[in-house]
Amino acid sequence: MSSELHDLPARELASHYRDGKLSPVEVTRAVLAHIERWEPHLQATWLLRPEAALEQARQSEARWKRGEAIGPLDGIPTTIKENIATRGDPLPAGTAAVTLKPAAADAPPAARLKEAGVVLVSKTTMPDYGMLSSGLSSFHTLARNPWDLSKTPGGSSAGAGAAAAAGYGPLHIGTDIGGSLRLPAGWCGIFTLKPSLGRVPIDPPYMGRAAGPMTRTVGDAALMMQVLAQPDARDSMSLPAQDIDWDACDVSPDHLRGLRIGLLLEAGCGLPVEPEIREAIEHAARLFEKAGAIVEPMQPFMTxxxxDGMDHLWRMRSMVDLQALPSAQRDKVLPYIRAWAESAAGFSGEHVFRAFSQFHATRVVTVDACADYDYVISPTAPNSPAPAEWAGPTNDPMRPLEHIGFTVPYNMSEQPASSINCGYTSAGMPIGLQIAGRRFDDLGVLQVSRAFEQIREPQRHWPHPPGAR
Incomplete structure (x- = not known):
């Protein structure tokens, strides 16, 4: 093969399995060997079980040989974020405060992937309760960014972002309630789709919470959506079944011609956009225009x-959760998380009500701001990755969400939004371009992302483990 096996996209692997040129067993072995080289440096995995993965690969290999493969994901090495339940495995939620007990059933995303025959190589790590944009955890070893081990991969899908960029197989899945798919995707240089709320059912469901694919290519994300986007009664916000041709994401750049695209360069709140990031997004906008899209500057709509309202409501929710823990367990939570949550102790009932009201207000202003456009492009994050040891870009529990002004609006408005690499900083770190579409237009976001994937500059080689060439 022309590429290392761990670097091959899922679509190519499926083609080689079909032709008998590769087997799931040899690919899984190659991925496991690659993980072994990387993992002492990245710490992206939890419940890495090589023998179990190889047994799944052998079963898949037998199905392909009999001509009974379940589908194109059969035998593809895959990771699942640790807060997505897999039957028999505990869910620590990134924190040492949780009492570990085995999950009774697979959560919907895990169930759909297993039914499709994937090889579950590992779960991936996350920070305490998923409330940090970093890999800092009181339970897991600190996760790092493969592009620069001194930097964070982002979060809360920290291990998934690092694993995808490092080549731990082609398919990964994470979750997102304010940017937890898109932020690590942007900082790790990979692709992700935060689907419309309910498109990928999740358990437990929560306002704004979504699960989505994290891959190196748009095509592989679309391949995952074929199996993930199926209704599940356990999610009270699950969308009804819809016949979506996910393969139709493979469009040419001509698809962009005539599209009206809003260009959002300022979030309206939080951290200012770093000059190198702004320049990369403006360059991406020019590429869209060159391809025939109509790009119009937008005014910020977040405040x-x-x-702050969303932040304060989440603080109160977390304080209530922490107060329910025995003191010995509560003491195990990261001090940063405790300081953030306990700051809500003085909030009045009126304050919490007004904070909660900002969620719907965000939904209203976001939908209104996007109404005149087919799609909206912006930075995924205003800043480059923070130091790995930091809890987030400010490292200040009183200013915890200053970096999510571009991402969180689409959680509240339930609109699909992707992150795709659009360049690199002078320090060599990836820069994410966010592409948001109207509610339910998940396929359209994938199509615009695929078109941009073809018109952007050639990408740099993926990072290698220290000491490897």
Whole structure:
């Protein structure tokens, strides 16, 4: 093969399995060997079980040989974020405060992937309760960014972002309630889709919470959506079945011609956009225009009041959760998380009500701001990755969400939004371009992402483990 086996996209692997040129067993062995080289440096995995993965690969190999493969994901090495339940495995939620007990059933995303025959190589790590944009955890070893081990991969899908960029197989899945798919995707240089709320059922469901694919290519994300986007009664917000031709994401750049695209360069709240990031997004906008899209500057629509309201409601929710823990367990939670949550102790009932009201207000202003456009492009994050040891870009529990002004609006508005690499900083770190579409237009976001994937500059080689060439 022309590429290392761990670097091959899922679509190519499926083709080689079909032709008998490769087997799931040899690919899984190659991925496991690659993980062994990387993992002492990245710490992206949890419940890495090589023998179990190889047994799944052998079963898949037998199905392909009999001509009974379940589908194109059969035998493809895959990781699942640790807060997505897999039957028999505990869910630590990134924190040492949780009492570990085995999950009774697979959560919907895990169930769909297993039914499709994937090889579950490992679960991936996350920070305490998924409330940090980093890999800092009181339970897991600190996760790092493969592009620069001194930097964070982002979060809360920290291990998934690092694993995808490092080549731990082609398919990964994470979750997102304010940017937890898109932020690590942007900082690790990979692709992700935060689907419309309910498109990928999740358990437990929560306002704004979504699960989605994290891959190196748009095509592989679309391949995952074929199996993930199926209704599940356990999610009270699950969308009804819809016949979506996910293969139709493979469009040419001509698809962009005539599309009206909003260009959002300022979030309206939080951290200012770093000059190198702004320049990369403006360059991406020019590429869209060159391809025939109509790009129009947008005014910011988020405000600090909206962002702070969501922050304060989440603080109160987390304080209530922490107060329910025995003191010995509560003491195990990261001090940063405790300081953030306990700051809600003085909030009045009126304050919490007004904070909660900002969620719907964010939804209203986001939908209104996007109404005149087919799609909206912006930075995924205003900043480059923070130091790995930091809890987030400010490292200040009183200013925890200053980096999510571009991402969180689409969680509240339930609109699909992707992150795709659009360049690199002078320090060599990836820069994410966010592409948001109207509610339910998940396929359209994938199509625009695929078109951009073809018109952007050639990508740099994926990072290698230290000491490897």
């Amino acid at each position: 600090q009041t909206l962002l």
